Amino acid sequence: MVTVALTPLGVTILGLLCERTMHPYEMYQLADARRGRVVKIRPGSLYHTVSRLEGEGLVRTTGTDRAGNRPERTMYEVTDAGREALVHRVSDMLATPVPEYPxxxxxxxxxxxxxxxxxxxxxxxxxxxxxxxxxxxxxxxxxxxxxxxxxxxxxxxxxxxxxxxxxxxxxxxxxxxxxxxxxxxxxxxxxxxxxxxxxxxxxxxxx
Structure with a gap:
C-alpha cells in the first residue's frame, strides 16, 4: 500500500498524468481550466510539485518535446506507484469526512x-x-x-x-x-x- 502524502496539487498532477504524458506547462493549462476553482494552482508551485513527485517515484520523465520554435519541454508520465497513490488518496477523500474548521x-x-x-x-x-x-x-x-x-x-x-x-x-x-x-x-x-x-x-x- 502506497502511503505517500499527497497535496491537493499533487493529486491534480497525478490525475492529469493518468490521462496521458504531458509537460508541466500543459499540466498547468489543463489544471487551471478544470480545477482552477478547486485547488490553488500557480506555475512555480506546479513545477516544484512535479519535481517532488518525481523524487518520490510517482512520476518519471519520458524525454523532451519541442513544438515549433518553442524551447524543449520535459515530458512526464505517471508510474504504477503514482497511480496507486492517487487511487488511495482520492478514495480516502471521497469516503472520509475530515474536520477542516473553516x-x-x-x-x-x-x-x-x-x-x-x-x-x-x-x-x-x-x-x-x-x-x-x-x-x-x-x-x-x-x-x-x-x-x-x-x-x-x-x-x-x-x-x-x-x-x-x-x-x-x-x-x-x-x-x-x-x-x-x-x-x-x-x-x-x-x-x-x-x-x-x-x-x-x-x-x-x-x-
Whole structure:
C-alpha cells in the first residue's frame, strides 16, 4: 500500500498524468481550466510539485518535446506507484469526512459579539461576494460546455456552485431574521436571563 502524502496539487498532477504524458506547462493549462476553482494552482508551485513527485517515484520523465520554435519541454508520465497513490488518496477523500474548521462557522458562532446592524451589513457584503462567485462558476461551466470538456472533469466545480447557492439561500434567510428581529440578538437582558437560568437553586447542592 502506497502511503505517500499527497497535496491537493499533487493529486491534480497525478490525475492529469493518468490521462496521458504531458509537460508541466500543459499540466498547468489543463489544471487551471478544470480545477482552477478547486485547488490553488500557480506555475512555480506546479513545477516544484512535479519535481517532488518525481523524487518520490510517482512520476518519471519520458524525454523532451519541442513544438515549433518553442524551447524543449520535459515530458512526464505517471508510474504504477503514482497511480496507486492517487487511487488511495482520492478514495480516502471521497469516503472520509475530515474536520477542516473553516473560519466562517466560527465567525457565525461569535457574531453575537458584534451589534446586529453591523452583522447584517457584513453578511450582505458576503452575499454580494457569493453572488459574484456563483456567476463566475456559472460562466466557467458554460465555457466548459461550449468547449466540450466532459462533465466527469467538472464535478468539483458543480459541488462548489451547489454549496455556494445553498450558503446564499441560508444567509439570505438569516439576514432577514436578524434584520426583522425574528432572531433576538444578544442583549444585557438576555445575558442576565441566561446566566440566571444556569444558577444552581439555593439548597439544591448535596454535601
Amino acid at each position: 473560519q466562517f462557522p466560527l465567525a457565525l458562532a461569535e457574531a453575537h459579539n458584534v451589534d446586529a446592524p453591523t452583522v447584517v451589513e457584513l453578511l450582505r457584503e458576503r452575499l454580494d461576494h457569493l453572488t459574484r462567485e456563483i456567476d463566475e462558476l456559472d460562466t466557467a461551466a458554460a465555457l466548459a460546455c461550449s468547449t466540450e470538456i466532459p462533465r466527469i472533469f467538472l464535478l468539483g466545480n458543480e459541488f462548489l456552485v451547489t454549496v455556494a447557492r445553498a450558503e446564499h439561500e441560508w444567509l439570505s434567510a438569516l439576514v432577514a431574521d436578524i434584520d426583522s428581529g425574528a432572531l433576538p440578538w444578544l442583549s444585557p437582558e438576555l445575558v442576565e436571563r441566561l446566566t440566571h437560568s444556569r444558577r444552581i437553586p439555593s439548597g439544591s447542592a448535596k454535601d
